Amino acid sequence: xxxxxxxxxxxxxxxxxxxxxxxxxxxxxxxxxxxxxxxxxxxxxxxxxxxxxxxxxxxxxxxxxxxxxxxxxxxxxxxxxxxxxxxxxxxxxxxxxxxxxxxxxxxxxxxxxxxxxxxxxxxxxxxxxxxxxxxxxxxxxxxxxxxxxxxxxxxxxxxxxxxxxxxxxxxxxxxxxxxxxxxxxxxxxxxxxxxxxxxxxxxxxxxxxxxxxxxxxxxxxxxxxxxxxxxxxxxxxxxxxxxxxxxxxxxxxxxxxxxxxxxxxxxxxxxxxxxxxxxxxxxxxxxxxxxxxxxxxxxxxxxxxxxxxxxxxxxxxxxxxxxxxxxxxxxxxxxxxxxxxxxxxxxxxxxxxxxxxxxxxxxxxxxxxxxxxxxxxxxxxxxxxxxxxxxxxxxxxxxxxxxxx
Numbered sequence: 376x377x378x379x380x381x382x383x384x385x386x387x388x389x390x391x392x393x394x395x396x397x398x399x400x401x402x403x404x405x406x407x408x409x410x411x412x413x414x415x416x417x418x419x420x421x422x423x424x425x426x427x428x429x430x431x432x433x434x435x436x437x438x439x440x441x442x443x444x445x446x447x448x449x450x451x452x453x454x455x456x457x458x459x460x461x462x463x464x465x466x467x468x469x470x471x472x473x474x475x476x477x478x479x480x481x482x483x484x485x486x487x488x489x490x491x492x493x494x495x496x497x498x499x500x501x502x503x504x505x506x507x508x509x510x511x512x513x514x515x516x517x518x519x520x521x522x523x524x525x526x527x528x529x530x531x532x533x534x535x536x537x538x539x540x541x542x543x544x545x546x547x548x549x550x551x552x553x554x555x556x557x558x559x560x561x562x563x564x565x566x567x568x569x570x571x572x573x574x575x576x577x578x579x580x581x582x583x584x585x586x587x588x589x590x591x592x593x594x595x596x597x598x599x600x601x602x603x604x605x606x607x608x609x610x611x612x613x614x615x616x617x618x619x620x621x622x623x624x625x626x627x628x629x630x631x632x633x634x635x636x637x638x639x640x641x642x643x644x645x646x647x648x649x650x651x652x653x654x655x656x657x658x659x660x661x662x663x664x665x666x667x668x669x670x671x672x673x674x675x676x677x678x679x680x681x682x683x684x685x686x687x688x689x690x691x692x693x694x695x696x697x698x699x700x701x702x703x704x705x706x707x708x709x710x711x712x713x714x715x716x717x718x719x720x721x722x723x724x725x726x727x728x729x730x731x732x733x734x735x736x737x738x739x740x741x742x743x744x745x746x747x748x749x750x751x752x753x754x755x756x757x758x759x760x761x762x763x764x765x766x767x768x769x770x771x772x773x774x775x776x777x778x779x780x
Contacts, residue, residue, distance in 0.1 A: 381483030
């Protein structure tokens with residue numbers, strides 16, 4: 376006998392419904408998000424007289440402390456039920472829009488009971504894969520933060536100190552150090568060329584031959600902001616430049632740590648062989664695929680998660696192809712970046728992209744179609760545990776083309 380347990384989670388409490396194979400509710404309770412609350416789940420298991428392997432548990436997330444607790448207590452049949460599935464299944468029990476957390480837990484349990492054959496248990500990835508995933512997420516977060524801070528710093532400098540924007544390469548560490556040290560036009564005007572050259576050498580500026588031109592741009596006549604405006608913005612400029620410098624250094628450190636972790640992973644050769652993936656996209660793709668080969672049972676499953684394949688809505692003579700919105704949007708962004716980077720590394724990828732682009736005229740659509748093809752290839756080599764071979768792939772395409780003709 377199996378018991379189906381649905382858990383509707385939140386930050387402070389969790390609603391739990393237990394159901395038998397006939398669809399009858401055996402128990403329902405609300406537990407706090409604490410160790411005492413989690414232990415009530417094991418108490419429920421004992422009251423029902425069930426072994427942990429006979430308890431099928433469904434949640435809408437794999438990123439909550441409760442799932443770590445379940446794995447640590449031997450519950451191996453844990454399933455992640457997508458929120459969209461829960462939303463579309465609410466009409467099983469009511470036709471109105473009314474809902475509660477307990478009713479959602481009931482829906483999750485019933486989805487497990489009726490659709491178990493279409494779901495795969497969620498198994499934890501290795502420590503190394505989880506570290507790679509966390510590091511990739513941190514790098515993406517830092518990248519977005521750098522962009523926001525730079526845009527704000529640029530706006531502020533344009534208001535009172537535009538000459539500073541053209542001194543060194545924007546967003547370089549030496550440029551940010553210069554903004555921290557000389558955050559006002561008055562300080563820059565007092566600089567001699569020797570002081571400027573010494574500053575560049577101390578901060579390891581890589582192009583000494585460009586220094587005279589950079590100094591001339593700094594000293595060229597510029598519109599002058601009032602002393603009041605300079606006083607208003609100078610402190611903010613220093614703060615933004617310092618934060619940007621720290622964030623860029625943190626990102627560089629995270630990238631080095633990511634490469635070290637990635638090189639240790641047994642699947643690293645597979646993802647490292649992907650044309651154009653590079654030092655960031657290869658680990659990012661590995662983190663999205665994970666370790667469990669049963670998690671994605673077909674190329675279509677990973678393509679749907681990444682949102683690279685469209686949705687077909689067909690009925691009778693009506694057939695509409697729609698853009699897939701329900702997906703992992705970060706995964707889609709990663710795969711499209713990979714598709715774009717592969718154009719200069721793969722002959723067939725470049726030819727395929729040009730073909731799609733010439734037919735539709737939308738670059739983003741062409742990248743998404745190419746990413747869809749790449750994911751099918753990656754799924755195959757990931758399942759087989761082999762590296763990508765461009766020559767072999769071209770041979771297979773040629774054989775397939777002959778067979779079709």
